[in-house]
Amino acid sequence: MIPVCEGKKLIQETISNNTIIEIEIDKAVGYALANDILAPIHFPSFRQSAMDGYAIRYEDFLKSNCFIIQDEIQAGDNKNIDLEKGKAIRIFTGAKVPDGADTVVQQEHIEITNSKNINIPLATFNSNIRAIGSQCKYNDFILKKGTSLQAGTISLLANLGIEKINVFQKPQICILNTGKELLKLGEPLQDGKVFESNSFSLVHVLKQMHVEVTEIYRVDDDLEKTRTAIEKALTQCNFLFITGGVSVGDYDFVLESLQQNKVEIIFHKLKQKPGKPLLFGQKENKYIFGLPGNPASVLTCFYQYVYPALRQYMGFSSVDLLKINLPISNSYCKKAGLTHFLKAIIHENSVEILDHQESYKMNSFAVANALVEIDAEKEIVEKGELVRAYLLPF
Amino acid sequence: MIPVCEGKKLIQETISNNTIIEIEIDKAVGYALANDILAPIHFPSFRQSAMDGYAIRYEDFLKSNCFIIQDEIQAGDNKNIDLEKGKAIRIFTGAKVPDGADTVVQQEHIEITNSKNINIPLATFNSNIRAIGSQCKYNDFILKKGTSLQAGTISLLANLGIEKINVFQKPQICILNTGKELLKLGEPLQDGKVFESNSFSLVHVLKQMHVEVTEIYRVDDDLEKTRTAIEKALTQCNFLFITGGVSVGDYDFVLESLQQNKVEIIFHKLKQKPGKPLLFGQKENKYIFGLPGNPASVLTCFYQYVYPALRQYMGFSSVDLLKINLPISNSYCKKAGLTHFLKAIIHENSVEILDHQESYKMNSFAVANALVEIDAEKEIVEKGELVRAYLLPF
Numbered sequence: 001m002i003p004v005c006e007g008k009k010l011i012q013e014t015i016s017n018n019t020i021i022e023i024e025i026d027k028a029v030g031y032a033l034a035n036d037i038l039a040p041i042h043f044p045s046f047r048q049s050a051m052d053g054y055a056i057r058y059e060d061f062l063k064s065n066c067f068i069i070q071d072e073i074q075a076g077d078n079k080n081i082d083l084e085k086g087k088a089i090r091i092f093t094g095a096k097v098p099d100g101a102d103t104v105v106q107q108e109h110i111e112i113t114n115s116k117n118i119n120i121p122l123a124t125f126n127s128n129i130r131a132i133g134s135q136c137k138y139n140d141f142i143l144k145k146g147t148s149l150q151a152g153t154i155s156l157l158a159n160l161g162i163e164k165i166n167v168f169q170k171p172q173i174c175i176l177n178t179g180k181e182l183l184k185l186g187e188p189l190q191d192g193k194v195f196e197s198n199s200f201s202l203v204h205v206l207k208q209m210h211v212e213v214t215e216i217y218r219v220d221d222d223l224e225k226t227r228t229a230i231e232k233a234l235t236q237c238n239f240l241f242i243t244g245g246v247s248v249g250d251y252d253f254v255l256e257s258l259q260q261n262k263v264e265i266i267f268h269k270l271k272q273k274p275g276k277p278l279l280f281g282q283k284e285n286k287y288i289f290g291l292p293g294n295p296a297s298v299l300t301c302f303y304q305y306v307y308p309a310l311r312q313y314m315g316f317s318s319v320d321l322l323k324i325n326l327p328i329s330n331s332y333c334k335k336a337g338l339t340h341f342l343k344a345i346i347h348e349n350s351v352e353i354l355d356h357q358e359s360y361k362m363n364s365f366a367v368a369n370a371l372v373e374i375d376a377e378k379e380i381v382e383k384g385e386l387v388r389a390y391l392l393p394f
Numbered sequence: 395m396i397p398v399c400e401g402k403k404l405i406q407e408t409i410s411n412n413t414i415i416e417i418e419i420d421k422a423v424g425y426a427l428a429n430d431i432l433a434p435i436h437f438p439s440f441r442q443s444a445m446d447g448y449a450i451r452y453e454d455f456l457k458s459n460c461f462i463i464q465d466e467i468q469a470g471d472n473k474n475i476d477l478e479k480g481k482a483i484r485i486f487t488g489a490k491v492p493d494g495a496d497t498v499v500q501q502e503h504i505e506i507t508n509s510k511n512i513n514i515p516l517a518t519f520n521s522n523i524r525a526i527g528s529q530c531k532y533n534d535f536i537l538k539k540g541t542s543l544q545a546g547t548i549s550l551l552a553n554l555g556i557e558k559i560n561v562f563q564k565p566q567i568c569i570l571n572t573g574k575e576l577l578k579l580g581e582p583l584q585d586g587k588v589f590e591s592n593s594f595s596l597v598h599v600l601k602q603m604h605v606e607v608t609e610i611y612r613v614d615d616d617l618e619k620t621r622t623a624i625e626k627a628l629t630q631c632n633f634l635f636i637t638g639g640v641s642v643g644d645y646d647f648v649l650e651s652l653q654q655n656k657v658e659i660i661f662h663k664l665k666q667k668p669g670k671p672l673l674f675g676q677k678e679n680k681y682i683f684g685l686p687g688n689p690a691s692v693l694t695c696f697y698q699y700v701y702p703a704l705r706q707y708m709g710f711s712s713v714d715l716l717k718i719n720l721p722i723s724n725s726y727c728k729k730a731g732l733t734h735f736l737k738a739i740i741h742e743n744s745v746e747i748l749d750h751q752e753s754y755k756m757n758s759f760a761v762a763n764a765l766v767e768i769d770a771e772k773e774i775v776e777k778g779e780l781v782r783a784y785l786l787p788f
Contacts, residue, residue, distance in 0.1 A: 025579075026594060029601040046585055048754070052643040074615065074645055076574030078586040092643045094575050094687065096586040135755045143760060150786065151599035151696075152737075152759030155689045158591030159756055163579050180470030181488050185419075185557050191440055192472040192490040197552030200420055205545035207423040210601075221468065249446040249486045251468055293488065295549045302545075322763065322788065324718065325742050343546075348719050348782075360442070361529045362553055365546030366537060369716065388742075392544065394716065394787060 001269045003376060004304075004339040007280070010266050011305060014282055017238075017313045019169040025157050028149040030210025031167035032316040037143040039160055042133035047097040049073075051128040054088040054110060054118060055101035058125045067118050073098060088118060097129050104128035136160075146317025168315035171238035173206065175199050176217040176229050178245035178254060179293055184218075197362070198243040198291070198298045205302060208393045209310065221251040227260050234261065234286055238313070241306065244293030247277045254290045255279065263288055271376055272339045274359035275301040287313075294359035300341045303371055303392065321371075321390040326351040332374060332381045339376045343368040344389060351389045368392065395663045397770060398698075398733040401674070404660050405699060408676055411632075411707045413563040419551050422543040424604025425561035426710040431537040433554055436527035441491040443467075445522040448482040448504060448512060449495035452519045461512050467492060482512060491523050498522035530554075540711025562709035565632035567600065569593050570611040570623050572639035572648060573687055578612075591756070592637040592685070592692045599696060602787045603704065615645040624655050628680055632707070635700065638687030641671045648684045649673065657682055665770055666733045668753035669695040681707075688753035694735045697765055697786065715765075715784040720745040726768060726775045733770045737762035738783060745783045762786065 002010075020034045049055065056067060067088035071081050075094035083089055083100035091097065091104060103123055111119040136142055142160070147153060149167070157165065175198075182196035183189065199216050206213055214236050219225040226245065233240050245254040246268075255268065263281040268290070270278050274297040279290030289306050291298045303321055311319035329350040334340050343354045343364035351372055354364040370389040374381060381387060396404075414428045443449065450461060461482035465475050469488035477483055477494035485491065485498060497517055505513040530536055536554070541547060543561070551559065569592075576590035577583065593610050600607055608630050613619040620639065627634050639648040640662075649662065657675040662684070664672050668691040673684030683700050685692045697715055705713035723744040728734050737748045737758035745766055748758040764783040768775060775781060 026597060029598055041583060044588070044754070045583060050754070052641065074574060076576070076587055076615075078584060090644075092645060093641065094573070094588070130752075130754060135750070135757060142757065147761065148788065149598075150760075150788070151595040151602065151693055152756060152762060152786075154598045155591045155595035155693065156756035156760040158579055158589055158594040159689060161577075161579065161583060161589045179488070180468060182470070183555075185552055185555065189435060189439060189555060190472060193470055194438070194488070195552055195555045197549045200552040201545040201549035203420060204423055204543075204548045207604075208545065221470075247446065247487065250484075251486060295553060299545055299549065322740065322785070323742050324720070324740060326718070346716065346718060348717050356529070358524075360438070360444070360524060362546060362550035363529060363536065366544075366550040367541065368546060391716070391785070392546075394542065394544070 001271050002267055003271050007267055007270045007278070007305065008308065011280060011309050012312065014266055015287060015309050015312045017168050017315065020166050021169050022164050022166055024164055025154055025162065028154060028165065028167065030170065031149050032314055033143055033145055033147045033149065034166040034168050034315055036141060036145050037162070039136040039138055039140045039142050040162060041160055042138050043135040043160055044130050044132060047132055048130040049091045049093060049095045049097055049104050049128060050130050051104055051106045052092050053104050053106045053128060054120070055083065055091045055097050055104050056088045056120065056123065057083060057100055058103045058123065060086050061103070061120060061123045065120050067120060069116055069118060102126055144317065146315055148316055168313070170211050171310065171313050172236060173211065173213045173239045173241070174215050174217065174233040174237040175202055175213055176219065176233055176240060176242045178219050178221060178226060178242060180220045182218065197295050201295065201299055202241055202302065205299070211310065221245060221253060223253040223256060226253045226257040230257050230261050234283060238286055239310065240286065240288045242288065242290045243298055246279050246290035246292055258288060258290070271337065272341065274341065278305065280305070295362050296359040296365055299365055300371065303390065304341060321392065324389050324391065325386045326389050327384050328353065328381055328387045329383065331383045334374060334379060336377050336379050340374040342372045342374065344370045344372040346370045346389055346391065351387060369394065395665050396661055397665050401661055401664045401699065402702065405674060405703050406706065408660055409681060409703050409706045411562050411709065414560050415563050416558050416560055418558055419548055419556065422548060422559065422561065424564065425543050426708055427537055427539055427541045427543065428560040428562050428709055430535060430539050431556070433530040433532055433534045433536050434556060435554055436532050437529040437554055438524050438526060441526055442524040443485045443487060443489050443491055443498045443522060444524050445498055445500045446486050447498050447500045447522060448514070449477065449485045449491050449498050450482045450514065450517065451477060451494055452497045452517065454480050455497070455514060455517045459513050459515060461514060463510055463512060496520055538711065540709055542710055562707070564605050565704060565707050566630060567605065567607045567633045567635070568609050568611065568627040568631040569596055569607060570613065570627055570634060570636045572613050572615060572620060572636060574614040576612065591689050595689065595693055596635055596696065599693070605704065615639060615647060617647040617650060620647045620651040621654050624651050628655065628677060632680055633704065634680065634682045636682065636684045637692055640673050640684035640686055652682060652684070665731065666735065668735070672699065674699070689756050690753040690759055693759055694765065697784065698735060715786065718783050718785065719780045720783050721778050722747065722766070722775055722781045723777065725777045728768060728773060730771050730773050734768040736766045736768065738764045738766040740764045740783055740785065745781060763788065
């Protein structure tokens with residue numbers, strides 16, 4: 001049994017993915033950049049008016065407040081107008097400031113004398129003009145490799161005329177649910193059996209990450225069937241998530257089946273609650289997580305270990321769930337020895353540990369928006385103490 | 395010009411959606427529950443062993459530590475075994491505890507005498523048994539209408555054998571980009587023009603919400619073309635997002651086009667920066683957002699107004715982005731009068747306001763994970779002061 005931080009470190013040292021693909025930016029949801037991005041253009045690429053108003057030469061304003069309207073430039077106009085002395089050009093937000101003009105006066109600050117003349121009582125030199133390259137100049141460093149492609153990132157890329165980007169390929173994923181007690185949803189409930197739910201939560205959380213599942217296998221607690229399913233799944237995927245059968249009971253065949261499939265076991269069992277029996281293995285460029293069977297253990301292990309592993313595979317520079325230290329709104333006691341991950345709700349000023357933390361219960365996870373981590377050696381957390389909260393994807 | 399909170403209130407009072415559809419739980423990503431859920435079964439539906447170990451009658455243990463192994467029950471077994479006096483039944487995690495047994499002793503706490511006998515030095519009455527209905531009893535209230543269908547929620551539903559649920563239908567969405575200055579990505583850059591980026595960020599952030607866009611329209615700054623595009627889009631969608639043309643310049647035709655289309659203007663212009671010209675309108679059960687043209691204004695208005703509006707339409711009980719009050723890591727000054735929304739990064743213990751807040755720049759939004767709200771009347775925020783941070787979807 002190794003500490004949580006060692007398990008995380010081992011995963012981080014193991015996972016790699018070098019397959020880079022080129023995609024169009026409108027397909028980029030769920031990806032991270034596979035290389036740095038430099039600006040292909042100055043932005044803005046011309047002097048832009050920041051306001052609806054009048055473009056003038058400031059030295060003319062110092063001589064007289066009266067201006068003749070020479071012309072008009074709309075946003076998108078491509079006119080080559082040279083501003084004449086003592087004249088003003090009507091201009092709109094986003095339009096190209098004409099050569100010769102060095103100041104744009106906001107329309108709210110001028111007085112219209114008649115259709116051809118205006119009076120400008122006040123002007124500030126160089127105001128309301130966005131300089132060429134004021135967001136970025138040609139070849140400026142814009143975005144780092146590993147940046148998550150969010151809406152803001154996509155907007156910036158489009159802004160700069162970038163149509164295609166390199167990203168790390170998403171993984172192929174298989175799921176294997178083990179357990180003789182598992183009923184398929186829709187079957188009649190039988191004594192001693194429970195509905196299989198782990199494949200549903202895994203598929204769902206992967207969809208939230210915009211990652212699809214290739215195939216789901218289901219087997220009883222049987223060594224040969226487990227071995228065969230693992231063998232087949234490993235030909236189809238980069239990541240295999242197995243649920244159940246990873247403990248040390250007489251009918252837990254996952255470890256043995258993995259070994260028969262020549263999977264190297266990187267670790268098995270962590271000092272944590274829930275999810276103590278977690279297993280992580282590797283076979284060539286394929287990664288295997290043996291997740292405990294209880295539904296809350298599965299999701300906790302997913303968010304703490306699988307989520308970062310997948311993000312690392314997909315090249316994200318930040319792989320963990322977003323961590324925030326917040327005051328706890330209720331005290332919590334535990335024995336020293338295991339790190340606890342607790343279903344919790346983040347409020348505006350605090351984080352609340354929920355009831356029903358047992359790993360077979362899902363009613364707390366069903367409404368939680370965070371997992372709180374209490375360190376292994378900690379025994380009492382007092383109300384108001386800062387605790388580490390991991391935000392669940394939403 | 396109305397305050398931010400009034401704009402939000404008006405949106406909240408306007409949006410409604412009564413179209414409920416039934417979906418399978420594996421299609422539930424991005425939805426909220428359209429009704430309360432009651433438990434259709436007890437869970438667990440039988441007394442479950444919480445450990446690998448031995449099921450015994452506690453009063454037998456009080457008489458003797460020696461037990462004969464009577465039988466074995468695996469998880470999933472459906473045997474009707476009656477525990478005999480002085481005997482123990484080998485049992486595994488998740489298995490049905492046999493009638494007569496009232497205590498499960500963990501395998502780590504027993505001594506194996508031989509293949510048929512064990513010695514139990516220590517036992518606690520009723521331990522390691524999950525009682526029937528200890529997560530929930532038949533007809534217990536389980537989940538509230540409006541609950542977001544996250545992985546944990548889906549797991550709970552599957553657990554209880556629930557295959558289908560009612561959710562509010564997702565909206566049909568159209569986008570209309572206005573502006574003579576807009577180039578289509580891929581076209582050669584021309585003087586006075588910029589690449590259209592707002593449709594990309596809107597499509598992307600909607601995909602992050604698991605909502606698709608029906609159609610994207612593009613028109614020049616032209617009253618007739620704008621009117622026609624709005625007319626057509628309104629026949630196809632529940633939400634129309636228009637970018638640009640919503641200010642008061644001579645070529646801003648959105649307001650007039652909406653009025654010609656008999657759209658009721660609920661508000662136009664908010665006391666905020668960026669995004670002052672934001673417009674919200676309604677025509678029957680269709681909702682229209684006139685978003686300013688600058689890319690950072692578009693996304694800010696999306697996250698503050700459109701995101702909650704869509705979530706309300708889809709029946710989520712919590713509609714805003716997750717709000718957390720965090721200490722600011724750098725001071726910030728502004729004039730009183732407008733609420734400021736600032737691109738920011740949440741760190742473990744603080745939130746950092748980024749440089750490049752101007753609404754035509756996207757380099758801060760490209761890396762931000764939060765928007766910080768500074769109230770209209772506030773002028774100085776000192777380092778360390780608590781500010782309201784809205785988490786961007788990730």
